[in-house]
Amino acid sequence: MVIQVLLAAAGLVVLTFAADHLVLGSSRLAQRMQISPVVVGVVVIGLGTSAPEFLVSGVASARGDTGLAVGNIAGSNILNLTLILGIAALAGSVAVTSQVIRREVPLAVGAVVLFAFLAWAGLSPLRGVVLAATGVCAVLVLLRWAKQGRSNEEVATEAAEFAQATATVDVPVQPSRLPAWFEPVRAILGLAGVLAGAQLLVSNASAIATDLGVPQVIIGFTLVALGTSLPELVTTVQAQRRGESDLVVGNLFGSNLFNSLIGGAVVGLASGSAAPGRAAVALSVTMILTAGLAWMLLRRGLALTRIEALVLLAAYALTMPLLLST
Template sequence: MPMQILLAVAGLVLLTFAADHLVLGSSRLATRLRISPVVVGVVVIGLGTSAPEFLVSALAAARGDTGIAVGNIVGSNILNLTLILGIAALITPFAVDSKVIRREVPLAVGSVLVFAVLAYAGLSPQTAILLAVCAAAALFVLVRWARGSGNQELTAEVAEFEAEGGAVVVAPAKQAPAWFEPVRTVLGLAGVLGGAQLLVANASAIAEQLGVPQIIIGFTLVALGTSLPELVTTIQAQRRGETDLVVGNLFGSNLFNSLAGGAFIGFAAGSDNVAHASVVLLTAMVFTALLAWALLRRGLRLTRPDGTVLLAVYALTLPLLLTS
């Protein structure tokens, strides 16, 4: 048991740093290829920061550990909008642009609802196709919105992300050989895959040795670990006063987790090992998304009492694991 715990922690650490190198390398590479900052911000960085959830869940589903796979997505979605958003509000109360509340947030909440319905029915290759189509449509809408509203702010955020070295990695931008960013990207992807393998294999072993359902391990240990990049990014953005980035990052992560992550699980699980989640946990996931949206809509700001409510909701979701 101690060895499995150490290896799982090692997998989490490798996953966190490798994912940041993957996103940083791919975003800088895309910028050098003169790809639009809107595409870099929404697609490359947006999808890339959710890479830990995608790959961990896909690998777990492919191994037959569907409880870990689904528990990771559900747990990450709940954790993003309760624990992480609550911590952000406790650090400093913040206001949010009404445009974000009217457009991006409802789209993310709708994505969570779609995932909940299909996860209850069962994630299989058939439902995965539907989720993949929804993910592509959501990306198209997000890019159109970003282009239509002017991309100066997003361009600045992309430039700042690349200059500061991502969420976890401290690697200031400087003139590097042309081959450096492609190599960083490939090594980052290899590190994410290796970290995901370490985490999933040992998390499964821990669940078996403790005699607890896999979904509990996925909902707690794995979900918390794969959400570390979002936590670091949120704290950094909050310190810089980029409150729209805080909300967009967390709700955007839930959108990508639900649609792309759910598609990954369905394709990896196959028709013979359909992945399911209990109605209790799925209801809790949808409830937290609606609650966070309602708190933000109420006054277009999040206060410290609101943050306390969100943290309390996260604590209350943990006992639900016993009924799932």
């Protein structure tokens, strides 16, 4: 089993690096094609940073490991708004504007609730289509909001800053000096790397679950979810250091929105009618409660204190005994 653990860890490393280059290559290519910065920020970067969850869950579902697939998305949703948001609030107060609380956060919470109910009922291809259609509508709503008022400038600035940043392992030259063919190649190789890393992670995580005699959903909820949420953790810590609390909240709730709608759609479409991906009642309820808890704490004073951060961390610690008892 030691070899399987090492191979799963290698899959996580490949997944993280490849996803980084996939998003950067896609965003820089979109900019060179003169696509609106708002579209780059909301669609290319927003969907791209959730690519690890989508592809890992999709690969797992296609292999018949539906428990691992659902556990990964559910675990990521819970982990984002408890562990990661709690860590960010411990590092400093996380403030958020009332506009974000009124619009983006409720949309993300609604997506989590929809995913939780459909996952409890079973993610069949038909329910996958429902989630996909809802996801498209959600993206259109986000684009409309982003084009209004100061949000347009903020998203455009964030997209430009992201595209000019370097990847975890990047070439030591400025993006503008790279040849035109480099970014498409980067994006394609990044996608191939994400797929390879996902396959390596899923196959070995499934084997570990079998060897330990534990349900796949637990491995998905813990090992796989934590691994695929590493990009969100890194982005959150960097944004918090720069004092961009709105970006912290938007990144985490936005990740949950894309995970639930697009990730859930991928699981449903890949699972097939014979073996739909299912989440236990306890897991579905926990997803809804943690999303509601984070929303409630942010609404109280439009900020998270260190005491409230400890509440979120405690909520994450309590989810594991709840899951094991089901």
